[in-house]
Amino acid sequence: MNITAFEYEDSIIVVDCGLAFPEDDMYGIDLCIPDITYLKDNIDRVKGFFITHGHEDHIGALPYVLREINVPIYATKLTIGIIDHKLGEHNMLNKVKRKVVKYGQHINLGCFRVEFIKTNHSIQDAAALAIYSPAGTVVHTGDFKVDYTPVYGDAIDLQRFGEIGKKGVLALMCDSTNAERPGFTMTERKVGKTFESIFSDHTHQRIIVATFASNVDRVQQIINTAYKFGRKVVVEGRSMVNIISIASELGYLNIPDNTLIEVDQLKNYPDEKTVLITTGSQGEPLAALSRMANGIHRKVKIQPNDLIVFSSNPIPGNEKAVSKIINDLYRQSAEVIFQDTHVSGHACQEEIKLIYSLLHPKYAIPVHGEFKHRKAQAGVAAELGMDKEHILMISSGDVLEIDEDGAEVVGKVPAGSVFVDGLGVGDVGNIVMRDRQHLAEDGIIIVVLTLQGGSGQLLAGPDIVSRGFVYVRGSESLMDEAQHLLNEHVTDLTDRGITDWGKIKTEIKDSLGEFVWKKTKRRPMIIPIIMEV
Structure with a gap:
């Protein structure tokens, strides 16, 4: 994500305000936006945002940042x-x-x-x-x-x-x-010539092109080539539809009449007379191409004669996801081209x-x-x-x-980074992320017991509930041993007259944690819950 503040005396201007997408170990996080603490502390001096271009890593955080720093935006x-x-x-x-x-x-x-x-x-x-x-x-x-x-x-x-x-x-x-x-860097027009070559060599196949939604020039060249070869064009993927709509309305995209059709109209045309422009070139799991490759797209099914063109290079970190999509497409007997179609x-x-x-x-x-x-x-x-x-x-x-x-x-x-999780902005920090990583790696064990108020006498439990640790039905002996250990330990604590909840919880966590480590070499999160009646 990109954001730079320029300051002189009582004036601050900000260049770009982008977001980043979460790493694989950022469980549950939707987006990462920049920490704007300094700008908030000096909000009276912030004059405006200057945006260099419309990519997510330069504009994506604006809706979140502008809630707290509402100043004018200047851009093309x-x-x-x-x-x-x-x-x-x-x-x-x-x-x-x-x-x-x-x-x-x-x-x-x-x-x-x-x-x-x-x-x-x-x-x-x-x-x-x-x-x-x-x-x-x-x-x-x-x-x-x-x-x-x-x-x-x-x-x-x-x-x-x-x-x-x-x-x-x-x-x-x-x-x-x-x-x-x-x-x-090669000119964008080079890709247009490659498309012409691909279309002329595959006149009897449906062509599906995956590219970045924001690359309007690339989309224009695909549309131009499709029109030249007499093919109808379907645009699939929410971000692709949005960008093409905005670009065509503002005059940055020239779409010949009767070239674009809705995805529902595909069945009215022969496969060799259609082209799909879709999102998913980076292997995003919910993008249109991923859903097609996995057979879960509601309106488009990959067919053995289809040609899929990846008009992009994998962004560092996305190589595995892209490779998985390509493998899934090959399994469905589709033909895939992913070289010389991107600059x-x-x-x-x-x-x-x-x-x-x-x-x-x-x-x-x-x-x-x-x-x-x-x-x-x-x-x-x-x-x-x-x-x-x-x-x-x-x-x-x-x-x-x-x-x-x-x-x-x-x-x-x-x-x-400030984490965006659902409607929450910044309410998930390092401690919560560490807990999520712990849960993802080793699971959780909850120990529930009921004590009598005043006397501290054990009335029920301890009962063990686990999630993400072991499959209980397949590990009954392990869970029985753990149950027996806890029964003995809690009985010993009550016999010794220990009624302090903090002490009891610590003893339960320590004894059960040591037992589980010896038996499984795992360290699940252990949460004792004590109820008083």
């Missing part, structure tokens, strides 16, 4: 359109001020002036930001690539980068995602060098990527002759104080 037309849909889902459209910004337009907020600069990315209307302040000019590239032949709109405005560079740039915050890759939306080394050469920044601050990616960009900057002392590898939460006289990290602010 398509980005605002996607944000509007997201705010509408949270019933916040009438509560938040949004302003559509054109390329080249300047926004003055407090001590800052912010200019939007045209860039290319895997979603249209991406922008870099030139942030002017009395301390100097900082350029934030956002996510970008240099595409001289984009599917829609103009190429990146390299001329404007050069003009800004001539005036002097204090610091460059540049996208590092592909900084390990030499050369240039990245991020700049490789030569494009990064080009931006550095145009801007000539005094300081380099590699951003957006894992540490190894940012380290690779630091190497590119050093290769271009930048002073290594001026290449700043900062971490989340670092407070970087920078001007013409120097740059140094002068402190830390709270940073990290």
Whole structure:
């Protein structure tokens, strides 16, 4: 997730406000959003959010953050359109001020002036930001690539980068995602040629294409190719339908008449005359393609003659999920293509060098990527002759104080993830997550006993209830032994006149925990419950 605060005197502006998806061991967590404690503590000085483009890792947290910091949002037309849909889902459209910004337009907020600069990315209307302040000019590239032949709109405005560079740039915050890759990122149009080749070679098969919902240019090329080969197009997957609807309404997607059909109409056309564009290219378990591969999609069944095209590369961490989907599709005798059907939306080394050469920044601050990616960009900057002392590898939460006289990290602010679980935001912390991991790994044993009030005499129990520990019917001897151990132990405690509940609970947990460990080498969560009558 991406969020950066810029501060000068009594003014704070924020660039991007993204979310992250939970790791495998974050049980029950739906989303991770940034910790905005510092912004809340300084809410009177926060002037607005500037958004570089409409991907979830740059806009996804806005509905949650704006509940607590309701300031204006500034972004380009398509980005605002996607944000509007997201705010509408949270019933916040009438509560938040949004302003559509054109390329080249300047926004003055407090001590800052912010200019939007045209860039290319895997979603249209991406922008870099030139942030002017009395301390100097900082350029934030956002996510970008240099595409001289984009599917829609103009190429990146390299001329404007050069003009800004001539005036002097204090610091460059540049996208590092592909900084390990030499050369240039291929143009998006290359994928269009690959699609034409695939469609011409598979004229007697139904084609299903899985890609990122937000890649409007990719969707446009699939639609163009389908139209050229006389195929009807079905869009499947909630996020895909939403993005295509927004993009077509705003004029970023050109769909020929009578090309799109509803999924219910598939049965009215021969398979070889249809194309499905679907979500699920990353193996998401609830996405449309996953449900098709598992045979649980209500309206689309994979058939032996189907061709499935993965027009994406697995995001690091998703490889297993994607591989599982591919295997499931192969089991249903479908044909799968997952090579040469995707190009990245991020700049490789030569494009990064080009931006550095145009801007000539005094300081380099590699951003957006894992540490190894940012380290690779630091190497590119050093290769271009930048002073290594001026290449700043900062971490989340670092407070970087920078001007013409120097740059140094002068402190830390709270940073990290706030968990969203259902309707709860931030109510699940590390202790709860540790309990969930414990339960997932070893299960739980609950011991229930009833004591007489005053005397502390045992009236009922102890009874054992377990979940996720062992299958009780298959482990009756183990549970009988545990029951016998507890009976003896509780009887001993009452004989010794111990009536303190805390002491009894501790004794039960210790004795049962030791017994279970010896027998199973497991450490389930043990919760004694004492009732008094």
